[in-house]
Amino acid sequence: MSTAVETARAQGARTVEPDRKRWLAMAVIAAAQLLIVLDGTVVTIALPTAQQALHISSADRQWALTAYTLAFGGLLLLGGRIADYTGRKRAFIIGLLGFAAASALGGAAVNEAMLFGSRALQGAFAALMAPAALSLLTVAFHRPKERALAFGIYGAIAGGGSAVGLLLGGVLTEYASWRWTLLISTPIAIVAALAAVAWVEESRAQGNKKYDVLGAVTSTLGLVTLVYGFTKAAPTGNGEGAQWGSPTAVTMFVLAAVLLASFVVIELRSKNPLLPLRVLRDRNRGGSFLIAGIIGVALLGTFLFLSYYMQQTLHYTALRSGVAFLPFTVGIIAGAMLSTVVVPRIGARVPMIVGPLLAATGMVLLTRLGPDTSFLTHVLPAELVISFGMGTVFGPLTSTALVGVAEHDAGVASALVNAVQQIGGSLGTALLNTIFVSALTSYVASNAINPATDAAGFMTATVHGYTVAFWVSAALMAAAAVIAAVLIRVRPDQLASSQAVPAAL
Secondary structure, eight states: OHHHHHHHHHHIIIIITTOTTHHHHHHHHHHHHHHHHHHHHHHHHHHHHHHHHHTOOTTTTTHHHHHHHHHHHHHHHHHHHHHHHHOHHHHHHHHHHHHHHHHHHHHTOOSHHHHHHHHHHHHHHHHHHHHHHHHHHHHHOOSHHHHHHHHHHHHHHHHHHHHHHHHHHHHHHHHTOTTHHHHTHHHHHHHHHHHHHHHOOOOOOOSOOOOOHHHHHHHHHHHHHHHHHHHHHSOOSSSOOOOTTSHHHHHHHHHHHHHHHHHHHHHHHOSSOSSOTHHHHSHHHHHHHHHHHHHHHHHHHHHHHHHHIIIIISOOOHHHHHHHTHHHHHHHHHHHHHHHHHHHHHOSHHHHHHHHHHHHHHHHHHTTOOTTOOIIIIIHHHHHHHHHHHHHHHHHHHHHHTTTOOGGGHHHHHHHHHHHHHHHHHHHHHHHHHHHHHHHHHHHHHTTOOTTTOHHHHHHHHHHHHHHHHHHHHHHHHHHHHHHHHHOOOOHHHHHHHHHGGGGO
C-alpha cells in the first residue's frame, strides 16, 4: 500500500497539481451532480399538475419518481464498471448527452408511459454519469485539504440539490409548465458536456474489461419487483386496510427475494462481479453504504410528504411550496461547511453520528404537524434541524465510503455511494407511501369519517398519515446514528492516506 501511495503522490505531483484546470473540472462535475440530484426531486412539486395533465392514477403517480431512482440506483454499479474501463471522461460526456435527450423526451411526454419511460432513461444515463463524476473528482484532487474542500462541495450539492430541485420545480410549474421541470436539464447538460471536453482529464482503470450484465439485470429487476410489491400492498381505497397478504403483493415479494438472492449468488461466482463483495467487507465502507441507504429511505419520503402537506393542507401554490423548501438548502450548506473543517481534525465518526441524530430530531418535530399548524412554528424549525444534520453527514459519508478501496474498485465503490441512496429513496418512497395510506385508511375507518361530507375530518386523517410516516423516518435516522457509532472507526490520517491513492487512477 505504501508503494501505491508513493506512486500516486508522484504521479499526482506530476499531472494533477500543476493542472490549473482542476477547479474548472470541479465546476463541471458539480454542475453534473446538481443535475443528477435535482432531477430526483424537481418533479415532486410538479407531480400534482403532471398527474392531472396526463391522467395518471394515484396508484401509479409515484412511478414518476421511482422510475428515475430505480433505474439510477439499479444500474449505478454497472455504470461504475463501464466508466472504469471505457474511460471516465468518455462515460461522463455520454451520460450528460443521454441525460439531455431523455430530459427532452420527458418534457414532451403525451401519456404516462412516455413520462415514466423517459424518467427511467434519465436514471440510466445518470447511472453512467454519476460514478464517472466522483471518480474524476478523486483523480483531480489528492491533497487532504483540497480534497476535503472538494468533497465538501460535492456533499453540499448532493444534499442541497434536492431542495434546489423542489424550489425550481415550484418556480417552473407556477410560471411556465410542469414540462419545464424536465426540459430545463437539456441545455444545462449539453453545456456541461461541452465544458467537460475542454476541462476534464481522462482516466481509466486497467484489467479485465468484461461486464456483469446478468448481475445488473437480476439486481435491477429485483428492486423494481420489490417496489411494485410495496405499491400493491397499499390499501385499495375500498375500505380495506393494507394488502400485505394479497396474492399480487406476496408474489412480488417472493419474486424480488429470488431475484436478489440470485444476484448475490451470481456475484459470488462471477469472475468479473458487478459488486465485488470485498468492497463491503471493510467495516467503515460497509457501514457508510448502510447509512447512506437508510438516509435515502427516510429523506426522500420526507420531501414527498412535506410537499403534499404544503400544497394540500396549507394550500400553498407550487411556487410558495418550492420557496418553503429553501431552508433545507441553507441548512445543508451550513452543515457541509462545518464538516469540511471538522473532518480533517477529528475524523468522520462524530459527524456521522451527530448528523443522523439531528435529522431524527427534526423528523420528530414534524410529527407535531396538524391541519392548522403554521409553517413558521412547526415546519421551518424541523427543516433547519434536518438539513443541518444532513449537511454535516454527507461529506464524511462520501469520504468514508472510499477509505482503503483498491484502485481497481474505485469506480464501483464510488457508484455504491449513490446507488444505495437512490435505491433507498426508491424503496422509501414506496414503503412510506404504503405506510401513509395504511395509517390514513385506518384512521378514517376507526373514526367513521366520510371523506365526501367531512373534509375537515379527512384532512385530519391525512395529516395523521403524514405524522406516522415521519415517526418511521425518525426511527430510521436514529438507527443510522447507531450504525455509525458501532461501525465507523476511520481516523483523519486514514482519510488522508486513502485520498492519496486514487490520484494514480
